Amino acid sequence: MAGAFKASAEVLLAAEKDSVSHRELPTCFLLRHATELFLKSALVVAHRAFVSTGADFPAVSVGGKSKAMTHVHGVGALYAALVAVLNEHQAELEKRARTAWLPMPEELNKAIRDIEAMDERGVFFRYPTERNEAKSVxxxxxxxxxxxxxxxxxxxxxxxxxxxxxxxxxxxxxxDPNLLTEELATLQSACDWLNSIHVGLRIELAGGR
Structure with a gap:
């Protein structure tokens, strides 16, 4: 599903600049949602590979409180949970995987921080009234x-x-014809990294499932 959101964003980005009115906002929304879904998929793969709790989905710490992953939309908390699981089980990860997964690339770390700063609640690109001036051409x-x-x-x-x-x-x-240019670049970077990480972990820890 994450791949479908990413592919849809790429279709909009491939269109001529002014052929789709206000395309930047829906493109950002699609990339933002794909980023969240790639993170959740990678987290589930890592959780099932290393953590024997009997639960299908891991809990995620948000503000010091444990929440069901399905109720968490902040990419910062999801990313922190993924990195924590991989670090906690690094020895086993290194035995089972050929890829050096840790540490995570600094480019991705920065992209996650930037996304969290612009869209902590996961609604900035979803609702046109949320900080509307920043999203208007x-x-x-x-x-x-x-x-x-x-x-x-x-x-x-x-x-x-x-x-x-x-x-x-x-x-x-x-x-302003260059609406959300920096935000788009940040989301594209995060999405590309997390797509690769999610696919790689599935192959190396779950046999591609």
Whole structure:
């Protein structure tokens, strides 16, 4: 299922820049959800390989409290749980696997931290009203910013300008074509790493199941 969300995001990313209106937000949502599902899959594989509790799914520590994995959506807590299981059973992991799984790559560590910072509750990319300004291609700007825009240094300005009856500027919104660029790059990085980790652990610890 995680692969389907990732593949759907890649279809949107492959489209021409302006062919799909506001494509960045749903693309981020798809990648964010794929990241969570890859993490949960890898955690279940590691749990079943090393932990004999009789439970199908592991518990995850969130804020010092143990919660069922199915009720946890924060990638930070899920990632911490995965790393903890692998570290706790590192000796057995090294015996059973050919891959040097630990330590985790710093690029992935950073991506998880960044995702957690932008979307701790797992709803930022899901609901358009959550911190809406950050997710809109229309960025508010003041009249001073509008009149002082330097197109030679900053490029052409595309904006919606609202005037009163005296032709005075009362509101302006700049169109930003590079919405969520950094967030997309971070999510793509995390998703690619976790896809590989989830597949690798399944092959080496669960016979590909």
């Amino acid at each position: 229309n960025k508010p700007m003041t009249a001073q910013e509008l009149t002082g825009w330097d197109s030679d240094q900053r490029g052409a300005l595309k904006a919606l300008v609202m005037l009163n009856n005296d032709d005075e500027i009362v509101g302006a919104y700049r169109y």
